[in-house]
Amino acid sequence: MHKSILTYCLLFLFSLTLSAQETEPTKAEAKPSLDHGTISSQFQYLTKKSSNWQGHEVIKVEMLNKYQSNVQDSLNQLKSILKKSEAKVGNQGGEIDNLNTEIQNLKKQLDETIRMKDSMKFLGMELPKSTYNTLMWVLILGSLVVAGVCFMMFKRSNVVTVETKQTLEEVREEFDTHRKNALVREQKLARRLQDEVIKNKNLGL
Known part of the structure; x- marks a missing residue:
């Protein structure tokens, strides 16, 4: 041919x-x-x-x-x-x-x-379509619940973090104020001491 x-x-x-x-x-x-x-x-x-x-x-x-x-x-x-x-x-x-x-x-x-049109594979197992669909919906709803819980925990943690930052900032401001006041008192005492030293020297003369 x-x-x-x-x-x-x-x-x-x-x-x-x-x-x-x-x-x-x-x-x-x-x-x-x-x-x-x-x-x-x-x-x-x-x-x-x-x-x-x-x-x-x-x-x-x-x-x-x-x-x-x-x-x-x-x-x-x-x-x-x-x-x-x-x-x-x-x-x-x-x-x-x-x-x-x-x-x-x-x-x-x-x-x-x-x-296989009437069955679906899940983790190597063949399941009826109805069972497969139910399992998928359960997994989806479970994922949504877990996501919601995680979101609430994150939101709560975020609130705690913000409050902690605010408290830390307030403590830092108080510490700075206290340090400034202490420095002022120390300077006043130093000047007073200096004045006394000078005064004593003048009396000794």
């Missing part, structure tokens, strides 16, 4: 090549040569350029070699196209196999989904 497909592809590509070569500009058709044109037109050009000798067509060796080279190039091109077509067909066959495998896998997954 693959060989038939490749044969049809080769014939199709060969016909496209001939059609493309036959649709060259009129200028090229007006001046046929061995440098361009189809293999058929080159052969006609070769026969026109041949000479007749004793009932035989004589063709120059260099022209014959040029034509042979052109034919070989065309064959090589067709072989290259054929190899690419074979590789493409092989790749497509591999892609088809991969698609078939993927279809089988999808079918298995679909069957598994249909089988």
